[in-house]
Amino acid sequence: GNSVTQMEGPVTLSEEAFLTINCTYTATGYPSLFWYVQYPGEGLQLLLKATKADDKGSNKGFEATYRKETTSFHLEKGSVQVSDSAVYFCTLGGDYKLSFGAGTTVTVRA
Amino acid sequence: ETGVTQSPTHLIKTRGQQVTLRCSSQSGHNTVSWYQQALGQGPQFIFQYYREEENGRGNFPPRFSGLQFPNYSSELNVNALELDDSALYLCASTAPTGIAYGYTFGSGTRLTVV
Numbered sequence: 001g002n003s004v005t006q007m008e009g010p011v012t013l014s015e016e017a018f019l020t021i022n023c024t025y026t027a028t029g030y031p032s033l034f035w036y037v038q039y040p041g042e043g044l045q046l047l048l049k050a051t052k053a054d055d056k057g058s059n060k061g062f063e064a065t066y067r068k069e070t071t072s073f074h075l076e077k078g079s080v081q082v083s084d085s086a087v088y089f090c091t092l093g094g095d096y097k098l099s100f101g102a103g104t105t106v107t108v109r110a
Numbered sequence: 111e112t113g114v115t116q117s118p119t120h121l122i123k124t125r126g127q128q129v130t131l132r133c134s135s136q137s138g139h140n141t142v143s144w145y146q147q148a149l150g151q152g153p154q155f156i157f158q159y160y161r162e163e164e165n166g167r168g169n170f171p172p173r174f175s176g177l178q179f180p181n182y183s184s185e186l187n188v189n190a191l192e193l194d195d196s197a198l199y200l201c202a203s204t205a206p207t208g209i210a211y212g213y214t215f216g217s218g219t220r221l222t223v224v
Contacts, residue, residue: 034212043116043200043217044153089152096166097143098202098213100152 002027006090006101013080013108021075021104023064023090031094033057033066033073038087038103047075047088080108114216116201122222128189131219133201135182142184143213144176145200153200159184188221196223 007022025033035047035057048057053068062077073090085108090101115134123129135142141160145153155168159178173189182203188195198220202213 032212036215044202044215046212046214049212093212096158097155097168098145098153099155102152103150 002031002092002094002099004090004092004099004101006088007104008102010105010107013106015082015108015110016079017108019075019077019080019084019106021088021090021106023073023075023101025071025073025090025092027071027092027094029094031092033064034091034093034098035062035064035073035075036089036091036100038089040086044089080106082108082110084108114201114203114214116199116216116219118219119217120220120222122224123191125191125193125223127191128187129191129221131186131188131199131201131221133184133186133203133216135184135201135203136214137182139182139203139205139214141205142178142182142201142203144184144186145202146170146195147198147200147218149197156186191223193223196221 003026005024032051034049036044037047038044048059050057050066056065064073064075087103087105089103092099117132143158144156147153156170158166162178175187178184198218200218201216204213
């Protein structure tokens with residue numbers, strides 16, 4: 001079945017540091033890939049998406065590229081802010097459902 | 111109307127009781143899914159409804175059931191509550207173009223079973 005493995009946290013960074021969260025997936029067919037973000041006490045928000053191989057999703061300075069050859073969808077941001085502190089979920093869409101990774105907690109210190 | 115609205119936001123129930131959680135989806139979003147998120151974990155798929163019919167189910171027992179209504183609202187019902195049912199329950203909807211469009215999530219209902 002479909003599954004997602006993402007880098008375990010927690011991750012603590014200083015403001016303006018570079019952020020990478022690794023994500024790999026296992027899937028049949030041609031899934032869509034997403035990154036969702038969950039701020040403290042809130043539900044999930046779609047951060048970015050990619051629907052086919054070599055697509056690059058981007059939003060709010062975050063980027064991720066759908067790499068079919070390495071089955072990866074790593075999330076990157078060049079300069080993080082305190083407001084980026086949240087839990088990030090790598091997510092695979094297929095078979096009528098979303099399959100989530102365990103989540104990576106990111107804390108950005110001023 | 112935009113967004114996905116869930117009610118109530120918090121709920122405390124006793125083991126063995128029944129609970130109904132409610133969700134109001136975006137207009138035009140005729141696919142709705144429910145997810146269970148235990149503390150510190152990623153959400154787990156419970157089931158999905160499309161045009162008022164269940165069309166996908168995760169690894170949850172039959173005491174988890176749902177309904178979807180023509181006005182883009184839906185319900186999650188859980189019977190015979192167990193302590194392990196304590197979690198954040200998330201409702202998500204998407205447009206007819208399907209999963210590649212991405213799901214819009216509500217803020218969730220925090221259920222505590224004591």
